[in-house]
Amino acid sequence: MNSAAKAELFRELPSVDEFLRTSAGASLSSQYGSAPATDATRAVLARLREEIASGLLDVRGLRLALDGLTGAIESNLRQSLNHSLRPVINATGVILHTNLGRAPLAQAALEHILETAGRYTNLEFNLEAGERGKRDVHVERLFHRLLADEGHAESVSTIVVNNNAAAVLLALNTLAEGSEVIVSRGELVEIGGSFRIPDVMSKSGATLREVGTTNRTRVGDYEKAINERTRLLLRVHRSNFEITGFTEQPSLSELVELAHRRGLPLMEDLGSGALVDLHSFGLPNEPNVLDSRRAEVDIVTYSGDKLLGAAQAGLISGRPDLIARLRANSLFRALRVDKLTYAALEATLLAYVKRDNDAIPALRMMRLSKEEVGSRAEELAENLASGKMRVQVIDGESIIGGGAAPSSVLPTRLLAVTCGDLSADQLATHLRRSDPPIIARVEDGRVLIDLRTVFPDQDSLIAAALARIA
Ligand SMILES: *Cc1c(COP(=O)(O)O)cnc(C)c1O
Numbered sequence: 001m002n003s004a005a006k007a008e009l010f011r012e013l014p015s016v017d018e019f020l021r022t023s024a025g026a027s028l029s030s031q032y033g034s035a036p037a038t039d040a041t042r043a044v045l046a047r048l049r050e051e052i053a054s055g056l057l058d059v060r061g062l063r064l065a066l067d068g069l070t071g072a073i074e075s076n077l078r079q080s081l082n083h084s085l086r087p088v089i090n091a092t093g094v095i096l097h098t099n100l101g102r103a104p105l106a107q108a109a110l111e112h113i114l115e116t117a118g119r120y121t122n123l124e125f126n127l128e129a130g131e132r133g134k135r136d137v138h139v140e141r142l143f144h145r146l147l148a149d150e151g152h153a154e155s156v157s158t159i160v161v162n163n164n165a166a167a168v169l170l171a172l173n174t175l176a177e178g179s180e181v182i183v184s185r186g187e188l189v190e191i192g193g194s195f196r197i198p199d200v201m202s203k204s205g206a207t208l209r210e211v212g213t214t215n216r217t218r219v220g221d222y223e224k225a226i227n228e229r230t231r232l233l234l235r236v237h238r239s240n241f242e243i244t245g246f247t248e249q250p251s252l253s254e255l256v257e258l259a260h261r262r263g264l265p266l267m268e269d270l271g272s273g274a275l276v277d278l279h280s281f282g283l284p285n286e287p288n289v290l291d292s293r294r295a296e297v298d299i300v301t302y303s304g305d306k307l308l309g310a311a312q313a314g315l316i317s318g319r320p321d322l323i324a325r326l327r328a329n330s331l332f333r334a335l336r337v338d339k340l341t342y343a344a345l346e347a348t349l350l351a352y353v354k355r356d357n358d359a360i361p362a363l364r365m366m367r368l369s370k371e372e373v374g375s376r377a378e379e380l381a382e383n384l385a386s387g388k389m390r391v392q393v394i395d396g397e398s399i400i401g402g403g404a405a406p407s408s409v410l411p412t413r414l415l416a417v418t419c420g421d422l423s424a425d426q427l428a429t430h431l432r433r434s435d436p437p438i439i440a441r442v443e444d445g446r447v448l449i450d451l452r453t454v455f456p457d458q459d460s461l462i463a464a465a466l467a468r469i470a
Helices: 002-012 016-019 025-034 036-055 061-067 069-081 105-116 137-147 164-176 197-204 219-226 254-259 289-294 319-330 330-335 339-353 361-367 370-382 424-432 456-469
Strands: 094-096 159-160 180-184 205-213 232-236 265-270 299-303 316-319 389-401 411-421 441-443 446-450
Touching: 002 036, 002 061, 016 025, 016 036, 025 036, 025 330, 036 069, 036 361, 061 069, 061 370, 069 330, 094 361, 105 339, 137 159, 137 289, 137 316, 137 339, 159 164, 159 319, 159 330, 159 339, 159 424, 164 197, 164 265, 164 299, 164 319, 164 330, 180 197, 180 219, 197 205, 205 219, 219 254, 219 361, 232 254, 265 289, 289 299, 316 319, 319 330, 330 370, 330 389, 370 389, 370 411, 370 456, 389 456, 411 424, 424 441, 424 446, 424 456
Parallel strands: 094 389, 180 205, 180 232, 232 265, 265 299
Antiparallel strands: 159 316, 299 316, 389 411, 411 446, 441 446
């Protein structure tokens, strides 16, 4: 097409103002707001202009595009005004999936957020005294009930920061800036999302003193490394990996004994600290805050949104004199959390106090038996036994995730789905494009759906999405 012909086409395009003055334009402005409507009109017209310039649009193409102009602008508006953060269905079977926001909140936590966050609260206001208060009080009393030694509320303090990475940073900075911290070489871990113990250590201003080897560290290795610059012994839970074979690691009580004999505190980064014993869930290797307390570890850090099942937060529990020093550090002010987090934590901790584990979605999902997951899968499979969709129910494993040990898996039943000549990746893409998006695993040329991590009221949404694809 020559440039005269193109100029002809350009003249057919309305200006942004002309479009907005039409009745269709005016109605989009009043429905979506004039600034977004202007932006969307500008974007759609610019795209048409580019298409003319590059020769993609001829006279007929342009006519068609102009007929659909209002629709194109409206869909641009919808997209740009949609929430980007939205609910998805987690059919991966990974209970604490970091990319999917880790722990879903308990209903009670949602209600507590709803009742407090849209109004003013006593976040930092002491209602008794009518004066400024501390935000920690809202969860401190509950942590006392959950963690304190029998009848000794003053035996433990807890503070809350933004996440466990912040908790480790604050603790190391407070207790060991300019001095040495002793860590085993077998525990210099990297957790997904770029949390590396040596990096956090250097940001904290503490010097890492590595002892032992990757697979074997003895308590004597720690002892030999202690010198006048040592301020802290650190134990890091290995989280997302395991060392097997010819291995040795001192027990927690051996480390506590050494630290206390040498007048040093022992800090433990638990990562995914549970507040209940997960033995009965079939997960014997997951660390639990109570075990560390019982072993007299001086200070423990753990995440709020891993096995604890609440909001993103870093919890630091331990000896009140050490916690008081952390609280006095100006970094604490920079790392503190908002009222939404306190609301979610308070309601979740209350569920623990009431021993209502099933109120916490992540714990409820872990307790589901293979049979319970299987019968939901069978029901879903029956409803789909038609068309090109082939669905089988097979044995498999759900994964705890969120820094839990790789061996921490739960037996489950999976829906294994294939559909006509769609590849497994194509089928997974269709599921991701459903509304709400469904995220599944792809393995061995099949899409695997684990209903353990799907809320029961979402089963029918998965069935409907699969039926639409078939
Ligand atoms: C997950 C994890 C962290 C990081 O916790 P965030 O709450 O994600 O900041 C740190 N240490 C260990 C051992 C972990 O498992």
